[in-house]
Amino acid sequence: MAIKKELEGGIGEPLVEANEDGTAQKSKGQPWMVYFSTFIAVCGAYEFGACAGYSSPTQSAIREDLSLSLAEYSLFGSILTFGAMIGAITSGPIADFLGRKGAMRFSTAFSVAGWLAIYFSESPWPLDIGRLATGYGMGMFSYVVPVFIAEIAPKELRGSLTTLNQFMIVTAVSVAFIIGTILSWRALALTGLIPCAILIFGLFFIPESPRWLAKRGREREFEASLQKLRGEDADISHEAEEIQDYITTLDRLPKPKLLELFQTRYLRSVTIGVGLMFCQQLGGINGVCFYVSSIFELAGFSSNTGSIIYAILQIIVTGIGAALIDMTGRKPLLLISGSGLVSGCMITAAAFYFKVHEVALGAVPALAVTGILVYIGAFSVGMGAIPWVVMSEIFPINIKGLAGSLATLVNWFCAWLCSYTFNYLMSWSSYGTFILYAAINALAILFIIVAVPETKGKSLEQLQAAINA
Known part of the structure; x- marks a missing residue:
């Protein structure tokens, strides 16, 4: 495994090539x-x-x-x-x-x-x-x-x-x-x-993260950590060489400052990482999560019953998403999740529209519960976990600390913004709030289609080199 990237000129071929036979060496451990x-x-x-x-x-x-x-x-x-x-x-x-x-x-x-x-x-x-x-x-x-x-x-x-x-x-x-x-x-x-x-x-x-140990130049500890993680009988030579080659190349590059994260070399990974955090939080999850009881009460459904169903469904569907992510890939689950979020928002919006205009009032509780459960099920299967998965995969180790902090800060700021504005939006228009969230989730689907790569089945070094080439 060799790194073919030439540092002159900043942008060129990917930092990491695929194995000659196109497959990774398998561990026996x-x-x-x-x-x-x-x-x-x-x-x-x-x-x-x-x-x-x-x-x-x-x-x-x-x-x-x-x-x-x-x-x-x-x-x-x-x-x-x-x-x-x-x-x-x-x-x-x-x-x-x-x-x-x-x-x-x-x-x-x-x-x-x-x-x-x-x-x-x-x-x-x-x-x-x-x-x-x-x-x-x-x-x-x-x-x-x-x-x-x-x-x-x-x-x-x-x-x-x-x-x-x-x-x-x-x-x-x-x-x-x-x-x-x-x-x-x-x-x-x-x-x-x-x-x-x-x-x-x-x-x-x-053990400590072997990639962090390699970045710090602690070679013996790096190899011991990787061996311990892969098993005593595993051949780690290929993986160790790939990690060391990649980090050696990154060490020859200047350590970026905050504004330098938006240079061409790193712009795509930063856009993906930060963009997914916007998509995750501005689609309404913290508003729905923090105020789910009041949503059910407003729709005329038992808040205790609805909240318990909500909690159980969230655990089950998140587990299903964890089981599927390495089989289906990240991007398909994100697209399924985004589509479900749009559907859940529109169903909930319809319920509140009927209530406000006093149409089919008997159907309002069932529609609202269905919409919220579709929403949380869709969020749990993809949009809840996968932005964090992708964020942890796409940043090269020389910018991971700075870029990861930026993405995490954006996530928490958007979480606060969503939870802070939710009650104001509901006072403005209950059904309008969920139509707004549906529109944001629709834009998130477009962002995923256009910007987010599939990261399944690639080593971190291969993945990061391809994105940041």
Whole structure:
């Protein structure tokens, strides 16, 4: 495996050529360490979901116990997103400096401190500081977990393993919603420490990302990490050479600054990564997710029943998406997901249109529930997880920290924007809100068709070289 890229002139042939026989050398080892490492890493994703799901079932209890006004509790709920934005800004540089495992430890420390602050809170300020700290850890995890999994996984498993990140997030949100109806708000905060404990302990037993070690010039540790991940009997020579050749070439290029990410060399990968984050969040998911109970109530359907069905469906369909991603590919699932989002929005819009104009009122609850369930099912099968998968795949390692931080920051800003504007939009027009989301999701489909490549079945080096050639 040799790199054929000539550095003069900046743009030329791809950095990595395909193998002479067109296939990758197969490993004889069993990747049990990849599975174990992924399990440990996705505890960070579960922590993400535990943070996101905490505020909904605890609202009335916290307000009553601490005598919080609605404005004070709203600050407590929303400050999580601001913490996540700060985490997003710093996630890439920290993961590049401390390593992927170091960044997960750093995130865990903030999460533990945040949960303890919430648990011991007797007034609004410690509560808000704790929520901000858990938000910071959440923003860090949203970047480093999928990146770590993508960098350790063999290409034939990379998609499904990276998708487990989203599966664990939605599972944790659903678990928090269910057990939050049984536990006190302080006890529920302590449950957020469980994934942190598993992560802290488990990180001692899993290897660091071999690609990060290679980038840092730690050759012996790089080879030991890759061998441990691929199995003792696996021949890692081809994969190791490919990674080393690619990183050697990247090291000869200047390390880009923020504005230089938009140069021709990196413009396509940045456009794809950031564009998918816009598509994921501006299509309405946080508005629907945060206010699903009120949507069901407005449509005349039981909010408790609807929310439980919503939570269960989200877990099931996310699992299906994880199973399918390495068989069908990323792009087909994104297109199916986008089409389902448009359909779900239009069905929900029709339900509210009928209600506003007092037409077929008996059908409104069923239509609204159908539309929301189609929407969340479609989101869960593709648009929920795949933008994070693609983001973790397409950025070369010399810009991954900076570009990944940018994409993650855009995601969190758009998440805040969507959740902040949702109630205002619904006050303007309930059916108009979902027509707007349908239009945005239709534009997302067009973006996916035009700009997003299929990343299935390619090594990270092959993929990144082709996109950034």
